[in-house]
Amino acid sequence: MWTLSQFITWLLKLFKGVQMPVPVDPPVEKPPIMPPPPDSPYPYEQHSPKIRIKPEQVTYSNRPDGTTTIVITGYPAETHVIGVAPTNSLDPFVDEGMLVILSWLAPEDHTDLQVGDIIDYVAKDDDAWNNWAGAIHRIIEIGTDEFGWYARTKGDNPICAPDPVKVRPRNLRRLFRGVLT
Numbered sequence: 727m728w729t730l731s732q733f734i735t736w737l738l739k740l741f742k743g744v745q746m747p748v749p750v751d752p753p754v755e756k757p758p759i760m761p762p763p764p765d766s767p768y769p770y771e772q773h774s775p776k777i778r779i780k781p782e783q784v785t786y787s788n789r790p791d792g793t794t795t796i797v798i799t800g801y802p803a804e805t806h807v808i809g810v811a812p813t814n815s816l817d818p819f820v821d822e823g824m825l826v827i828l829s830w831l832a833p834e835d836h837t838d839l840q841v842g843d844i845i846d847y848v849a850k851d852d853d854a855w856n857n858w859a860g861a862i863h864r865i866i867e868i869g870t871d872e873f874g875w876y877a878r879t880k881g882d883n884p885i886c887a888p889d890p891v892k893v894r895p896r897n898l899r900r901l902f903r904g905v906l907t
Contacts, residue, residue, distance in 0.1 A: 772864065772882065773842030775902065804830040805903065815863065815881030816844075824907050826862065828900035836875055836895040841865050844902030845879065847893045862902060863889060 785797045805827060812822040820826060828846055839845065846862045863879035866888060870876070876892035891897075 773840075773866075775843045775864075776838075776840050778903065801903070802829040806900070807906070810862075813861075813881075815861065815883055815886050817881075817883045819882045820862075820905050824905055826905050827903040828862075829903055831898045831901050833895035833898060835901070836877070836898060839865060839868065839877065839901075841868055845877070845893065845898060846900035846902070847879070847897045848899050861889065862900075865893075 779798060779800075783798055783800045785799075787795045787797070789795060806829070807825050807827050810816070810820055810822055810824050810826055814821070831845070842865065844862060844864050861879070861881070863881050865877045866880045867878040868876070869878075871892075873894070876894055878888055879893055880886055880888040
């Protein structure tokens with residue numbers, strides 16, 4: 727019986743000079759960048775979120791310590807400010823270190839959403855999601871199929887592909903309301 731050392735020596739002699747194939751990852755296809763409008767200085771154009779805050783809802787007050795307080799009235803009670811994860815998926819619009827304002831959505835709130843809105847969504851015990859955890863991404867398509875209403879989403883970063891899932895009303899968590907830089 728051979729020792730491990732003898733077996734490895736035999737293998738090395740057997741395969742001496744033999745080139746072993748190195749696995750190569752397939753090239754990653756980048757999604758096409760939408761052409762800009764003829765007069766746009768930007769490399770691509772996208773839909774904007776629905777305007778949900780009117781100027782009359784915002785008031786400013788200067789404080790004696792030199793800071794300013796901004797008050798927005800009419801926001802939903804369940805509104806939160808959270809930090810952004812370092813995924814770069816919403817670059818250049820939102821980046822790591824910025825704070826985003828989100829308010830909770832009920833499944834029936836999907837009727838108020840439009841292409842361009844940014845939503846926070848999560849998987850809900852559905853095998854079709856294949857371990858997709860969810861994200862904060864922009865809606866690029868809204869439709870209806872045999873299972874009802876859905877939204878397709880994508881990060882703003884031009885190198886991001888559309889998300890691999892259809893977001894259903896049960897998957898909605900929060901609506902993006904703004905960003906603090």
